[in-house]
Amino acid sequence: MALDVRLATETLSAPSELERFLSGRTGDGAVVTFTGLARGVGKDGSTIESLTLDWYPGMTERSMVDIAEAAAARFPVSDLAVVHRCGDIVPGETIVFVAAAAPHRRVAFEAADYLMDRLKTEAAFWKRETGPAGTRWIEPVDEDRAALARWKDETP
Amino acid sequence: MALDVRLATETLSAPSELERFLSGRTGDGAVVTFTGLARGVGKDGSTIESLTLDWYPGMTERSMVDIAEAAAARFPVSDLAVVHRCGDIVPGETIVFVAAAAPHRRVAFEAADYLMDRLKTEAAFWKRETGPAGTRWIEPVDEDRAALARWKDETP
């Protein structure tokens, strides 16, 4: 069982991460990945020129590891990967890549889904979008909180 | 909206497929992929030397397109990709790669999940595993049928 958790200050390549995650794998039938991309248009239709993720060196990595360890404890996965960008990100670039491998596909789907729901609300990042009208801070939306709440009903 | 559905007679590279799927994408925040790998050990613990997927040229592709179109009709996705190997496959090789892109991550997860549940039971392939004890045919297991039944309750 391996947890590969990394903070990426430079470009994050989802295909390269998938290649690394699949390398040498013959025991597991199922690998699910999630790739989060920076959008060029905000929810209100405005242009986004860049997204900035501020982080707290040490604490941010720890928040990612905590989430990965919780997923590993909760689901019978073989391996997990969580790679998250920080710093300045332009539209189309990858913000986050998550992968879960398991013998059964349902477990792989659920583990990746859980990782994302927790990362989107609990990972120690501060995000702001910069566009023609200036910069604005982003906080978890109700949709994110509702997604996270789905996992609370069940015992970990 | 693009549906990229292909039958691969040669090696299928999930990282290359992901790269192709992500290329130029700036409108969608969420991309979920599923990669199914050939296992080296059967459910009964026996060694699997190779997996063979027989197919019916034309009808097999149509079965894959039907499933992709049903997913596209059911979920508000931006794009879907379904690439499936046929022929002889050795352990560790990729059997199937599915990708779903959507503005919202829940939709991307559900569309990929749905695609896999239908492909695992309804795609027009005939599978057999070859090991030291010979060759045996594989059919959908109860687990696959139960997974598929999850989607029947809801209106499409």
Place this chain on the structure above:
Amino acid sequence: MTRILFFGRVAERLGANCRLDLPAGGATMGEIRNLVAARDEVAAAALLRVDVRGSLDQVVVGEDTLARPDQEIAFFSIFSGG
């Protein structure tokens, strides 16, 4: 002569296809299945099973569907899935 295609377990027993002389007006899928099965014991064992399906022009159809000699006719064991 019309070519009848086989896939899956059926093909394992009977090979990839066989040829059959169909009446010009066609025959139902059930009749075609019985015609091929009547050839010998191996064909009967491979085809006369509840888990064998037929398709016409690459669409799975029932036993009562009429098949014309110029259509693509196939019989196969149920799909394994992907």
Place this chain on the structure above:
Amino acid sequence: MTRILFFGRVAERLGANCRLDLPAGGATMGEIRNLVAARDEVAAAALLRVDVRGSLDQVVVGEDTLARPDQEIAFFSIFSGG
């Protein structure tokens, strides 16, 4: 002098950090927050908000937690998530 770190909206207003002369026996996180906030109106506006949290040695803690001068102390707006 102990360095107090800031992140998120707090850092936007107050910069990445400030220095504070803490008593040798330490102070609670709430007291430290009030000490920094008392410096000027900008600091007060940035820190005296319900959505500002504090951490001690990189673990989020409550207002009553005692912080010693040799520990790593930070204040920040709530996480945006990843």
